[in-house]
Amino acid sequence: MNQKFSLKRIGLLLRRYFIENQNYEIYLWSILTIVFMIFRNGNSAGAILIGVGAVYAVRFFKVFNYTPNGIQYLMVPATQVEKIISVLLLNTVYFVLMFSIVFSVGNLIGNFLEKIIYGLSDPVASQFFHSSSGFEFNFEGLKNIWVSFGVFATIQAIFTLGSLYFKRNAILKTLLSLFVVGVALGILEYFIFKITIGSVTETLNALNAVDFVWDETMLPETLTETWKVYWKISGYLFIPFCWLVSYFRLTEKEI
Template structure:
């Protein structure tokens, strides 16, 4: 087989995976709608008298990261079975095409389907709460997120979070190749270790910079006086810039590249 990347073969591979897993995807979508409906029902039930669009946004992000990581961790689950693994490895498609197919279903299909399901359910919940506010404005309040400005802070936050999500998703995609069993659990443990290692790395840089009178602390803190003395902790501007740069341009492509090399070396 020609190992050069072919979009025609990639399209056939995407169609093949869809035809083989159409029931799984359909049932998974229905289960996702049911899960989101339960979350929204609990939000309406226990929201009290004040509802916030920020809470809905947080639900969206939590589900995106958790469910996206779980979905990615099963992307190459066929490699844990000898029969399925041999069948998959002998498919007439290059490793790059197989990886591109996995990215298509993870990065594009999952993100779009999850977002559409969330918007459908969240819209119903938001309309119900808005109806409550209209009927009893003295009792209920609903604070919406202002999405009217394309360059507003909400859109900027969403964009940064999506960069981070694709990086996390790429890590779990790599984990599905490395770990034959309990991929999600082991990848989560590895991810936690990577975060700890990064923190220690930044702390060591901070110690080195402090020798020359410069500061490179991983967090800054300042006191606020709102009737009660308290401290607010936030990432150092330099550290935040490094994390954002890595999330935007390095982490996801790096994990995808390592996944591709790992697939080339894979044996059952």
């Protein structure tokens, strides 16, 4: 097989997925549409997006739970880079587009049926599709959408990586791993502030405070802004890092 990167092979991988999983996709679209006919609030949609998205993410490498299926997947004529990219497109880009469509359709149908049967109109559902600002571009709304997409993409990357490392119960094991890592980072953060500040009480106050205090004096604003930029950059780099590790893990399985 030609090892040169090929967009055509990525397209064939996507086509192969939809042919083999067309019934699953139809069921998923239908069930989510019905769910959003009932739950037409954006707050519930966020929780459903994260939950269903995580389940969707771990599906792609479940083939390795059963050795013959895993071998068959590795023998598919495509490079590991192309396979990783196809999974990225499916569980992040495609899933968000699909979710947006079923949420919109479910809202419209649910609101329409409620209006016909009960003579009521859900203002939340209506406001989702109408804007009093006309066609004015909402940059703040776009920023919120971008942040939400970033959070979702991070979760998808984490659970995809988890599905490559854990054969059974990938979601639970990934969540447990995240908990352990979170506790370890919390302990590390505590000791960093303990060494820096010196007092246990002041350390706990600093960890709970909005602004860190040193002898009743605010830290320089430049340091605070630098810290924010650092975490923002780290957040953006974490997603490609997870996918890069997933690529190496998939390559290990081939070996």
